[in-house]
Amino acid sequence: MTLKDSRNDKVTPQTSWDIHRHQSKLRRALREQIEEIILSQPVITGNPDKVIQIPVRSLQEFTFQFKDGGGAGKFVEGIPKKAGTKAGQEMIEADIRLQLAIELMMEDLEILDLFRAIEEGERVPRSRTRPWGKKHYGNRARLMKRETVKNKLARVRATKSQSKAFKAEDSRYRHFKETPDGDYRAVIFYIMDISGSMDGRKLYLCRALNYCINQYLRQIYSEVQARFIVHEAKAEEKTEEEFFRTKSNGGTQLSTGTEEALKIIDRDYSNGDWDIYAWHATDGDNSSQDNPMFAKELGKLSEKARAIMLCETDTSIGSASQSDALKELREKVNNFFVFLLDRKEGIRDTLKGMLEVLKERSGVNER
Amino acid sequence: MKDNEFKKLDKWIIKIEDRAREFGLKFRAQNFTVCSAEKMLEKEAQLGGYDLYSHWSFGKRFAKSKTLYTYKYHFLPYEMVINTDPCDACLLDSNPLTYNLLVAAHVYGHNDFFCNNLMFKDTEPKYIQMYLREGGRRIEEYIRNPRIGLENVESLLDAAHAVWMINDSAGRSFLDFVLRDFEHLSDYERDILKTVDTWSRHVRGNMKTKVMNEGWATYWHWKIVESFSSEIKSEFGPSAYVDEMLEMHRGVVRLPNNLKSLNPYRVGLLTWEKIWNDLMWNQKFSPVDFFNIRAGKTDVEFISEHFRGEPLIYEKFLKPILKANGVSQKIDVAGETEKYRKMIIGSCGEILIPRFNFYIDKTPSGRSLMLIHVFDGRELERGVILHNTVKLIHRIWPGEIILKTVGSEKGGKKNIALVWRNGEFQKIEMPAS
Numbered sequence: 001m002t003l004k005d006s007r008n009d010k011v012t013p014q015t016s017w018d019i020h021r022h023q024s025k026l027r028r029a030l031r032e033q034i035e036e037i038i039l040s041q042p043v044i045t046g047n048p049d050k051v052i053q054i055p056v057r058s059l060q061e062f063t064f065q066f067k068d069g070g071g072a073g074k075f076v077e078g079i080p081k082k083a084g085t086k087a088g089q090e091m092i093e094a095d096i097r098l099q100l101a102i103e104l105m106m107e108d109l110e111i112l113d114l115f116r117a118i119e120e121g122e123r124v125p126r127s128r129t130r131p132w133g134k135k136h137y138g139n140r141a142r143l144m145k146r147e148t149v150k151n152k153l154a155r156v157r158a159t160k161s162q163s164k165a166f167k168a169e170d171s172r173y174r175h176f177k178e179t180p181d182g183d184y185r186a187v188i189f190y191i192m193d194i195s196g197s198m199d200g201r202k203l204y205l206c207r208a209l210n211y212c213i214n215q216y217l218r219q220i221y222s223e224v225q226a227r228f229i230v231h232e233a234k235a236e237e238k239t240e241e242e243f244f245r246t247k248s249n250g251g252t253q254l255s256t257g258t259e260e261a262l263k264i265i266d267r268d269y270s271n272g273d274w275d276i277y278a279w280h281a282t283d284g285d286n287s288s289q290d291n292p293m294f295a296k297e298l299g300k301l302s303e304k305a306r307a308i309m310l311c312e313t314d315t316s317i318g319s320a321s322q323s324d325a326l327k328e329l330r331e332k333v334n335n336f337f338v339f340l341l342d343r344k345e346g347i348r349d350t351l352k353g354m355l356e357v358l359k360e361r362s363g364v365n366e367r
Numbered sequence: 368m369k370d371n372e373f374k375k376l377d378k379w380i381i382k383i384e385d386r387a388r389e390f391g392l393k394f395r396a397q398n399f400t401v402c403s404a405e406k407m408l409e410k411e412a413q414l415g416g417y418d419l420y421s422h423w424s425f426g427k428r429f430a431k432s433k434t435l436y437t438y439k440y441h442f443l444p445y446e447m448v449i450n451t452d453p454c455d456a457c458l459l460d461s462n463p464l465t466y467n468l469l470v471a472a473h474v475y476g477h478n479d480f481f482c483n484n485l486m487f488k489d490t491e492p493k494y495i496q497m498y499l500r501e502g503g504r505r506i507e508e509y510i511r512n513p514r515i516g517l518e519n520v521e522s523l524l525d526a527a528h529a530v531w532m533i534n535d536s537a538g539r540s541f542l543d544f545v546l547r548d549f550e551h552l553s554d555y556e557r558d559i560l561k562t563v564d565t566w567s568r569h570v571r572g573n574m575k576t577k578v579m580n581e582g583w584a585t586y587w588h589w590k591i592v593e594s595f596s597s598e599i600k601s602e603f604g605p606s607a608y609v610d611e612m613l614e615m616h617r618g619v620v621r622l623p624n625n626l627k628s629l630n631p632y633r634v635g636l637l638t639w640e641k642i643w644n645d646l647m648w649n650q651k652f653s654p655v656d657f658f659n660i661r662a663g664k665t666d667v668e669f670i671s672e673h674f675r676g677e678p679l680i681y682e683k684f685l686k687p688i689l690k691a692n693g694v695s696q697k698i699d700v701a702g703e704t705e706k707y708r709k710m711i712i713g714s715c716g717e718i719l720i721p722r723f724n725f726y727i728d729k730t731p732s733g734r735s736l737m738l739i740h741v742f743d744g745r746e747l748e749r750g751v752i753l754h755n756t757v758k759l760i761h762r763i764w765p766g767e768i769i770l771k772t773v774g775s776e777k778g779g780k781k782n783i784a785l786v787w788r789n790g791e792f793q794k795i796e797m798p799a800s
Contacts, residue, residue: 001396001397003373003377005400006400006406007460009402010406012409014421015409015412015413015429017421017426018424018425018427020426021423021426021521023430061528062755063530064721064723064747064748065752066721066745066746067746067748068748072718072719073627073628073629073710074629075578075628075714095434
């Protein structure tokens with residue numbers, strides 16, 4: 001008999017390699033189902049550190065099995081597991097952070113570098129240090145000499161004191177405080193056309209754009225609110241979770257989305273404290289009578305908003321952005337922009353364009 | 368474990384070994400290793416602690432059990448013992464000394480079983496570790512070889528893992544058939560499959576004798592510890608004996624709280640105790656009979672022959688479970704007992720793996736691999752699981768694969784043939800004969 005002491009042994013390099021190999025396989029499997037994952041998670045309003053569970057089929061070890069375990073019991077050691085778990089139903093649940101899912105999405109769309117640039121980009125200060133009254137204590141360099149002398153003379157005269165020396169209570173100091181600019185907060189309206197042809201792939205691209213825009217705004221504003229509106233022939237405000245899931249087959253009237261946004265602005269953001277942005281995704285298939293109406297509503301919105309971005313996912317000839325009413329509007333106002341996004345490869349240019357618009361319109365350059 | 372405890376453990380294990388020998392156990396030289404919890408999880412993930420090749424599934428198992436262990440959802444095994452010569456076993460550093468004494472006695476029971484049971488006759492415990500190490504080293508070389516590469520090796524191992532337990536009705540293993548009859552396999556593929564086959568043959572006995580083996584080891588660990596009771600009480604105090612060792616023993620043979628989950632330790636131990644008691648009544652009693660039963664049986668034979676009788680099954684298993692679950696109405700004792708007995712026999716490792724007859728057949732589209740499921744009333748799990756398994760087998764058999772089984776479809780049970788050809792499945796139904 002021998003007794004060996006390996007109490008302090010660590011795991012072998014082979015095991016570390018096995019773990020690494022498993023993780024890279026897991027990452028690849030997640031990349032393959034990233035569309036599904038992203039569309040089922042609230043990436044904008046959710047906490048990026050939140051852990052989400054994702055079933056991964058491809059990491060299961062398959063072998064021939066009996067249906068329902070062949071009706072047999074299960075030999076278990078240690079703590080008895082939950083009864084009635086079916087043998088055939090095992091699926092690997094991967095626990096990943098939401099942040100990882102987002103990164104995988106950017107990797108999938110080949111805009112990870114742009115996304116990193118946004119994330120690591122400089123934060124634009126939306127506040128300044130401004131004079132904030134005077135106090136009788138403070139930094140010596142900020143002593144208000146004239147004020148201090150006045151105070152002393154007044155005190156000497158009032159108390160008829162013999163001593164001509166300064167006292168601590170005479171001194172006055174300038175004080176400063178970091179105060180936000182008038183435009184430190186922004187609200188962005190994500191308006192989405194949910195009529196039939198907006199399928200999973202297009203929604204996924206929209207999702208990625210939404211997230212990047214939101215991250216960018218967060219860099220240049222201290223507070224960013226996101227509101228979600230879906231519409232077909234009728235508009236409705238939704239939470240983020242519902243935003244990408246709502247489906248409909250009704251006709252399309254683009255003007256209704258804008259109308260709903262205007263309503264919300266009047267109700268919640270009419271005090272002028274907010275910078276307003278609007279982002280509208282559609283397949284461009286509008287009912288033809290609605291185009292002039294749409295242009296009119298957009299005109300109203302453009303007076304209040306800093307930028308309106310219309311994103312068309314289908315670029316056929318009869319699309320809304322090609323109509324006369326909207327062409328006219330584009331010539332008239334300077335904060336209405338149209339972007340085209342019909343394939344995955346185009347997302348890079350579209351995103352770049354959108355970021356440039358945001359940069360210009362939010363007044364970053366003037367600071 | 369502190370250093371002085373380590374020395375005490377050493378001293379005690381020698382005593383235990385001598386006592387085991389006095390009781391009549393015959394075993395090989397025994398090596399113990401005291402290791403950390405992490406190391407134990409690693410050995411568990413690698414299916415026992417053989418020096419196996421590298422594969423991602425071991426990493427998956429380790430990562431999963433480690434996470435669960437961190438959140439206290441995973442039960443750490445007390446020991447890990449493998450069939451080698453000398454026999455290697457692991458003890459857990461974080462366990463109290465008294466636990467480890469009991470576990471060491473348990474290990475000697477396993478060692479004796481590996482040495483004497485029929486199922487382990489064909490294994491080569493002396494060379495298995497060396498063989499696996501060499502095989503693992505060669506697999507690593509194939510991975511590094513630019514003509515072969517990681518993806519090729521990994522997909523082959525995935526395929527081998529999908530079929531390594533499959534046997535035909537005569538007991539011939541599928542991998543054995545592959546190695547003999549698949550002429551298109553290249554040398555490296557043959558070599559890798561051979562390593563997997565060797566390992567699966569080596570551990571096949573474990574699966575077939577799980578209940579017997581655990582019961583045997585449990586029977587002896589308590590017998591040995593009981594014989595030391597006064598010494599243990601004087602050295603570690605009476606509370607250590609009652610609160611730690613007896614309590615742990617009870618935990619090991621605890622009765623699960625539902626009918627479907629079974630504890631192999633309990634089933635095994637109570638059956639061995641029953642056998643001992645039955646033998647005692649015999650006029651020509653000799654302990655040799657007891658040891659002979661351990662030598663020549665598998666789980667299925669063992670349980671069908673000896674796990675019977677209402678005093679054992681009803682009183683020790685059914686009644687407490689039913690009582691705990693609040694079932695108060697009268698049940699058909701004899702009928703339920705028989706049902707429970709059948710369920711336990713049906714849960715033994717080897718029975719849970721479907722059997723196939725396999726051969727290569729000439730069909731209009733060339734040579735096809737035929738997998739004929741030996742139907743015994745239990746249907747195969749079809750759908751994603753079956754399809755993916757066949758896809759994995761496709762890695763070693765590039766041609767057509769035909770799998771025949773029986774399954775319930777619309778209009779009752781039917782003979783079903785699944786044909787995998789050119790990346791597509793085709794299902795052919797025939798009325799059951």
